[in-house]
Amino acid sequence: MIRIDGSTQKYCLIGDPVKHSLSPIIMNKLFYEHGFNSIYFVCRVVKNRLREGVAGLCALDIKGFNVTIPHKVDILRYLDSVSEDVLKIGAVNTVLNTGDQLIGYNTDWIGVANTFKQFGFNRFGKCVLLGAGGAARAVLFALEEICEEVIIFNRTFARAFDLASKYGDSRCRVTAKKWKKNIIREEMLDSDLLINATSIGMDGVSTPIPKEFITGNQVVFDLVYSPLNTPLLSNACEKGAFVIDGLWMLIHQAAAAFNIWTGVYPETSLIREYLEGMMKWRDTA
Ligand code: NDP
Numbered sequence: 001m002i003r004i005d006g007s008t009q010k011y012c013l014i015g016d017p018v019k020h021s022l023s024p025i026i027m028n029k030l031f032y033e034h035g036f037n038s039i040y041f042v043c044r045v046v047k048n049r050l051r052e053g054v055a056g057l058c059a060l061d062i063k064g065f066n067v068t069i070p071h072k073v074d075i076l077r078y079l080d081s082v083s084e085d086v087l088k089i090g091a092v093n094t095v096l097n098t099g100d101q102l103i104g105y106n107t108d109w110i111g112v113a114n115t116f117k118q119f120g121f122n123r124f125g126k127c128v129l130l131g132a133g134g135a136a137r138a139v140l141f142a143l144e145e146i147c148e149e150v151i152i153f154n155r156t157f158a159r160a161f162d163l164a165s166k167y168g169d170s171r172c173r174v175t176a177k178k179w180k181k182n183i184i185r186e187e188m189l190d191s192d193l194l195i196n197a198t199s200i201g202m203d204g205v206s207t208p209i210p211k212e213f214i215t216g217n218q219v220v221f222d223l224v225y226s227p228l229n230t231p232l233l234s235n236a237c238e239k240g241a242f243v244i245d246g247l248w249m250l251i252h253q254a255a256a257a258f259n260i261w262t263g264v265y266p267e268t269s270l271i272r273e274y275l276e277g278m279m280k281w282r283d284t285a
Helices: 025-034 045-059 074-078 084-089 110-117 133-148 157-165 181-189 231-238 245-260 268-284
Strands: 010-013 037-045 063-066 092-097 101-103 126-132 147-153 174-176 193-196 221-224 241-242
Touching: 010 025, 010 045, 025 037, 025 268, 037 074, 037 110, 045 074, 063 245, 074 101, 084 101, 084 110, 092 110, 110 133, 110 245, 126 133, 126 181, 133 147, 133 157, 147 157, 147 181, 157 174, 174 181, 174 241, 231 241, 245 268
Parallel strands: 010 037, 010 063, 126 147, 126 193, 147 174, 193 221, 221 241
Antiparallel strands: 063 092, 092 101
């Protein structure tokens, strides 16, 4: 049981929509397991009410909060300072309220980096990255350290181009290409990593690329975590690729946020087991 009393510290997630977020399950479990008198809940804050939302959180003495769609970029306006990685990524997903300052961090890229570390991957040759939204920005920041080359494909080419141009002076070669099936197929042939950072697959039926584009030698990482086994991952599995689902990134980014708020780095394998159990229970309830 979570104890709630006059000294309970409050944390939350702001965004829209937030109803299906798994963060309260993860964070409340972590607070409980580590003996903190703290709670975590979600607050729906619509796009044009972010300023009031942030003022409200400060007035209520919320100690920290996560930020999701559509506020990850706009939140920057209301922060006193940000970590160095945020300057390049341009998006914040975790805020610490020190009492007189709001400090912004990005733990999404840590979620990606620690997921690869966990599976023992520390170097890739060529990566095909699908998507150029908020998540893709964080992914690319993590990939810069471990890939020789990244090809970004995005439905709206200008977004892919803008993202790639931020990495013009990087050791990792980053190129934007048009979202055309024949070009994606060609780039996939000699790539050893495919990352889906689009929202395609969330409906449980769509896949961003056909099964035949996947070679059995690739690592395929889908950021989508609901459903856990997306059509892309199930195709990749059938082709013999090494598959990684989005839940790992979610867990690792949450662990890093928990560390920013509490100074404790939690054990992630225990969170996964608990979360999968809760997801099964939620789906059948
Ligand atoms: P954004 O809204 O910022 O970006 C969405 C991306 O998906 C854009 O690149 C968009 O392209 C692309 N896209 C959407 N629909 C289509 C389509 N029909 N065809 C082609 N491209 C499409 O969202 P985020 O970047 O924040 O999130 C992307 C995904 O990553 C979501 O599924 C989200 O749940 C997941 N995610 C997972 C996390 C984790 O911890 N596992 C963390 C954060 C996100 P365009 O630019 O053309 O619109």
